[in-house]
Amino acid sequence: MGIRVAVAGASGYAGGELLRLLAGHPEFDLTYATAHSQAGQPLYRVHPNLAALDLTLAETDPALLATADLVFLALPHGESAALAAQLPDSVKIVDLGADFRLSDPGQWEQYYGGTHAGTWAYGLPELPGQRQQIANAQRVANTGCYAAAVTLALAPLIASGVAEAEDVVVVAASGTSGAGKSPKTHLLASEIMGDLTPYKVGAHQHVPEIKQATGARSLSMTPVLAPMPRGILATVTAKRSSCDITAGVVREVLADAYAGEPFVQVLPEGSWPHTGATAGSNSAHLQATVDVDSGRIIVVSALDNLGKGAAGQAVQCANVMSGLPETSGLSVFGVFP
Known part of the structure; x- marks a missing residue:
């Protein structure tokens, strides 16, 4: 028997992607998948792509989850802490929510509200020293999706002294699955097709996480x-x-930082990242240049927000926590077109 794993919050997009990855994992045995409003539903009714998995979504019962060796929490922000507190210390946890990412309680209160639950090991193995922290941890806080994309692009440049930590500017586009599965008017097909819409401008919750992970001091x-x-x-x-x-210097810094990293590819000069090229994978694609007019460094980063930005990253962290090859159950190759 392999390592017994369970997923709480399995009815959402990130939870469904976790189930897809775990179903093909060579060492993890998926034992339970739990949900709230969808509890009692056969899995195929909620995630039709998983029809071959003979599972029924169970109630989110801490006693049930405690029978697993490792639990993934794919719950809305602010809901993981209460459930994690009811699980024994012997159960490893990877939290896909934001509850334990931030070290500064004031930043949590400003961007999320409520009481700060604490800080766990940060789940981005490619950061210097972070892989060992994850390996030694019983509790890991998975990165946010935007935070993963931006941190991979920026952290090595600030750490090396190539880029200034002040006045970092990010413009990032995300697919609609990043907004979750709950029905919302602004996510209707008739609302989003043929349209681009900014949101949470100047106050996105991933900003303090990115600053914490990269060393940036000011970020728009x-x-x-x-x-x-x-x-x-x-x-x-x-x-x-x-x-x-x-x-060339910027690209060299990025290439050196990610040499030997299976899930981060710095593309050849002249090739620029495509979101479609990373779909279904746990890869991030990077490219960099220097703007000929402003002289600013530009790095473009692409990843699958449900892969390297959520479920894939969580499985990667679980592999590290479990002493397994980091690539187990994960693909570096996207589905294209």
């Missing part, structure tokens, strides 16, 4: 809702630390 972020089901394309710009910093 404009998220955009794009008429596609999944994917993130983030354009990150930052000031150069010196006029001598060329596009």
Whole structure:
């Protein structure tokens, strides 16, 4: 028997993607999938792509989840802490929500509201030193989707001194699955098709997470809702630390930072990331240049918001926590077209 895993919040998009990945994992045995309003439903009625999985969504019962070796929490922000507190310390947890990402209680209160639940190991293995922290942890806070895309693009540049930590600007477009599965008028097909819409301008909740993970001191972020089901394309710009910093230097810093990392590809010069190229994978694609007019560094990052931005990243962290090969059950190859 393999490692017994369970998913709480399995009826949502991230939960469904987790189930898809876990169903094909060579070492994880999916034992339970729980939900709230959809409890009692056969899985195929909620996720028709998973018709081959003979599962019925169960009530989210802590006693049931406690029988697993590892639990994924794919719950709305603010709901993970209460459930995690009811699980024994022996059960490993990967939380896909935001409850335990931030170290500053004031930032949590400002961007999310309510009481800060605490801080767990941050679930981005590609950050320096983070892989070992995840390996030693019983509790891991998965990254936010925008945060994963931006942090991978920016963190090595600030750490190396190539980019300034002040005045970072991000414009990032995300597919509609990032908004969750609850019915909302602004997510109706007739509302989003042929349209791009900014939202949470100047106050997106991933800003403090990105600053915490990258060392950026000031960051302006404009998220955009794009008429596609999944994917993130983030354009990150930052000031150069010196006029001598060329596009080649920036690409070299990124290539060195991710040398040997299976899930981060710095594309050849002249090739730019596509969201479609990362769909269904746990990969992030990066490309960089220096703007000929402003002299600012530009890094474009693409990933699947349900893959490297959520479920895939969570499985990657679970692999590290369980002492398994990091790539187990995950693909570096996207589905295209």
